[in-house]
Amino acid sequence: MKVSKAQAAQNRQDILEAAARLYREHGLDGIGVADVTRDAGLTHGGLYRHFDSKDALVREACARAFDWSIAPLDGQPDGQASSLAARVQAYLSPQHRDSPGNGCPAAALAVDVARAGGDLSEVFAQGVERNITRFARVIGALGDDQMPDAALRAQAMAMLSSMVGALVLARATAAARPALSDEILQTVLAHLTARETQGG
Template sequence: MKVSKEQSDANRAALVKAASKLFREKGIDGVGVAEISKEAGLTHGALYAHFPSKSALAAEALALGLELANKKLYGKSADEAPDLDAFLDYYLSTRQRDNLGGHCAMAASASEIGRQDEDVSASFTEGYLEMVRAFENHVAQARPELDSSSRGLALVAALIGGVAMARATQKSNPALSKKVLQGMRELVDEAGGLGKK
């Protein structure tokens, strides 16, 4: 039985959404195609009908996760400056730290990307640079004496690493984990002219 174009598109979207969530929860290498297909309510044969490889799916799933994170950063209108204060409150919250399947795809996968292929790396890099642009623009206005490009790159890298470290320590030392998030907020506020006024 032939699947309609609409159903085919829906199946593809379900696979990407399921993979995006599972990759954030368990890592790219920690999830097999059978588990992704099951999460999407499809067979693994359906997965290979849409993607030539798990890596191709990973690149698209990562792009979706990064797109969702950047929507949280930029909001509804790309013409308006992002509310970095609200974004930092969200990004560095304990609630989001504990939301492995729904929070930042970069914090969930940064350590894995170096072991993936070029397409996955390119998807990660594109999402990272999109986030960096918001911080560069703010630094350029708030701290014009600084190199906004290098400062933006470093701030976003620190945020990603900070969330990863907070997650890594949360189970054995929740107080330390929370302190990492608080310290990251203070560091970013000071280094980028960000945060609460």
């Protein structure tokens, strides 16, 4: 049965969404092509109509994963400090720790990407760069058309690195030492939000 162009495009999007989630949840080596296509509701053979290789799928799925952003702020009070604090709190939450498939790609995939290197490293670097810029805009309460200065960029880089590191450690310790895992999240959250309250 021939598939329409619209359906083919939807199938491709479904594959990318499934791969972006599953790779974050299980790692790049923990998921095969058959797992991705099954999760997308398609057959294994159909994947190669949309992607030249598994590596091409991984690169696009990693790029797609970086479309993720820190929790929406519906219902949060207006203002730069509360918006920033709410984002940090959402990132360093037990819910985010326990849902890697729907969360930050940097915390979920950085080690795998470092091992893979090559073209995937470039895709990841572009995503990290985009996240640094987006977060710097949040810190500086800038519009999407405004570029952050060097000080905002440095602040965003330091905060994001602390957040990602804390999330990685919290995930790694959660099964064996849940109290330690919670303590890591709470300590880094308190540290980062206290700095913001004191003006950086």
